[in-house]
Amino acid sequence: xxxxxxxxxxxxxxxxxxxxxxxxxxxxxxxxxxxxxxxxxxxxxxxxxxxxxxxxxxxxxxxxxxxxxxxxxxxxxxxxxxxxxxxxxxxxxxxxxxxxxxxxxxx
Amino acid sequence: xxxxxxxxxxxxxxxxxxxxxxxxxxxxxxxxxxxxxxxxxxxxxxxxxxxxxxxxxxxxxxxxxxxxxxxxxxxxxxxxxxxxxxxxxxxxxxxxxxxxxxxxxxxxxxxxxxxxxxxxxxxxxxxxxxxxxxxxxxxxxxxxxxxxxxxxxxxxxxxxxxxxxxxxxxxxxxxxxxxxxxxxxxxxxxxxxxxxxxxxxxxxxxxxxxxxxxxxxxxxxxxxxxxxxxxxxxxxxxxxxxxxxxxxxxxxxxxxxxxxxxxxxxxxxxxxxxxxxxxxxxxxxxxxxxxxxxxxxxxxxxxxxxxxxxxxxxxxxxxxxxxxxxxxxxxxxxxxxxxxxxxxxxxxxxxxxxxxxxxxxxxxxxxxxxxxxxxxxxxxxxxxxxxxxxxxxxxxxxxx
Numbered sequence: 001x002x003x004x005x006x007x008x009x010x011x012x013x014x015x016x017x018x019x020x021x022x023x024x025x026x027x028x029x030x031x032x033x034x035x036x037x038x039x040x041x042x043x044x045x046x047x048x049x050x051x052x053x054x055x056x057x058x059x060x061x062x063x064x065x066x067x068x069x070x071x072x073x074x075x076x077x078x079x080x081x082x083x084x085x086x087x088x089x090x091x092x093x094x095x096x097x098x099x100x101x102x103x104x105x106x107x
Numbered sequence: 108x109x110x111x112x113x114x115x116x117x118x119x120x121x122x123x124x125x126x127x128x129x130x131x132x133x134x135x136x137x138x139x140x141x142x143x144x145x146x147x148x149x150x151x152x153x154x155x156x157x158x159x160x161x162x163x164x165x166x167x168x169x170x171x172x173x174x175x176x177x178x179x180x181x182x183x184x185x186x187x188x189x190x191x192x193x194x195x196x197x198x199x200x201x202x203x204x205x206x207x208x209x210x211x212x213x214x215x216x217x218x219x220x221x222x223x224x225x226x227x228x229x230x231x232x233x234x235x236x237x238x239x240x241x242x243x244x245x246x247x248x249x250x251x252x253x254x255x256x257x258x259x260x261x262x263x264x265x266x267x268x269x270x271x272x273x274x275x276x277x278x279x280x281x282x283x284x285x286x287x288x289x290x291x292x293x294x295x296x297x298x299x300x301x302x303x304x305x306x307x308x309x310x311x312x313x314x315x316x317x318x319x320x321x322x323x324x325x326x327x328x329x330x331x332x333x334x335x336x337x338x339x340x341x342x343x344x345x346x347x348x349x350x351x352x353x354x355x356x357x358x359x360x361x362x363x364x365x366x367x368x369x370x371x372x373x374x375x376x377x378x379x380x381x382x383x384x385x386x387x388x389x390x391x392x393x394x395x396x397x398x399x400x401x402x403x404x405x406x407x408x409x410x411x412x413x414x415x416x417x418x419x420x421x422x423x424x425x426x427x428x429x430x431x432x433x434x435x436x437x438x439x440x441x442x443x444x445x446x447x448x449x450x451x452x453x454x455x456x457x458x459x460x461x462x463x464x465x466x467x468x469x470x471x472x473x474x475x476x477x478x479x480x481x482x483x484x485x486x487x488x489x490x491x492x493x494x495x496x497x498x499x500x501x502x503x504x505x506x507x
Contacts, residue, residue: 014329022329022332024308025210026321029309
């Protein structure tokens with residue numbers, strides 16, 4: 001991210017906040033912070049990308065609702081595990097069958 | 108009506124409210140323009156068309172949309188008002204909670220009318236009493252003057268930084284809304300000075316400081332904390348409501364409290380009642396006093412937040428209190444006001460008896476005789492050694 005100066009809203013200890021510390025009406029008083037919500041925790045399946053089969057069409061990148069496809073040198077090489085919800089749209093859309101969904105084992 | 112003189116005007120309750128809105132001249136008014144809407148927004152639409160106000164007037168396709176638009180407008184950073192009644196308020200229901208939880212200082216006039224069914228368009232308090240837990244502050248007016256006075260004060264209460272909670276103010280359908288009564292207005296300038304400028308908190312329409320209003324609270328979020336925060340604002344609102352009333356009294360000479368007692372100081376029996384029936388009740392109090400009966404009454408003005416301590420203090424010396432509800436809470440011990448008053452007096456020692464009366468549902472007439480009947484029940488209970496039954500007494504009910 002190249003954004004110059006993002007306003008800070010320190011929520012690192014929000015789990016300890018009582019009723020008077022929250023913003024009025026539950027408003028989020030700064031913008032551009034959705035990436036701080038780690039939606040990857042919702043996932044039960046994870047896409048596995050075979051970069052050898054990838055043709056670089058970028059359809060997975062454009063379809064991904066969470067901007068979680070990692071592209072390097074024009075090819076899909078992995079996913080952003082903090083934000084991928086495991087929806088499987090990338091695997092469904094990939095015309096080269098380069099993406100498959102695997103049940104994710106969690107410890 | 109220029110509002111520049113202190114002459115007494117003859118207006119309907121709806122006209123009184125529309126005049127208050129004209130003086131407030133909110134940035135935005137969103138309203139559903141068809142029945143069960145009242146004349147308030149029709150009159151206001153005319154003022155907009157005539158250029159008497161600068162408000163953006165948004166007509167919408169339903170009351171659900173009216174409250175949605177009001178929320179959007181207030182969240183955008185505009186002083187926003189609307190008006191509704193009866194089924195209209197019912198259709199707004201889910202948005203009422205959204206408005207209060209977003210802490211938007213919206214002011215809404217609610218003309219009290221029955222809820223269907225059977226289909227009935229007349230006065231009772233079922234509509235607003237049903238919304239009593241929606242997180243809105245509720246003020247009940249007795250007459251045309253109070254419809255106007257409460258409307259102006261509601262703006263100050265809602266927008267106070269200790270409160271920031273929407274306010275609905277009520278008056279009785281038809282009895283006040285459509286009938287003509289006296290009104291003394293503030294000069295426009297004084298009204299505007301009293302209202303003061305609007306201050307938006309975290310407005311959506313500030314591109315330099317973008318915010319998110321109404322976000323998903325998370326799967327294990329802070330909903331609980333936000334609800335407690337709303338309740339704390341309600342607690343603080345009691346003092347703000349009184350402060351605003353005191354400031355208004357300096358301007359107008361008309362004094363308002365959290366409740367409105369009448370000949371209550373030495374009363375042995377007393378009635379609590381909201382809305383236009385308070386006037387009839389005062390007349391009966393005077394009649395009974397002339398006979399030597401120590402009767403008194405208090406008009407309910409503020410229902411949310413409910414001023415428990417003020418009721419406990421005002422009624423501590425009373426032997427028997429009768430609470431007249433113009434709405435019922437089916438399956439409960441009594442109507443909504445009864446439940447609050449009885450709870451407020453639970454810690455009193457000695458504890459007054461509190462008896463439930465229900466009257467006027469669907470616009471059923473409430474005659475002076477009916478109120479005398481209620482006082483007679485209280486008198487009998489005050490003389491009796493045994494506590495009276497706390498079954499509801501229905502006033503002017505047709506019985507088999």
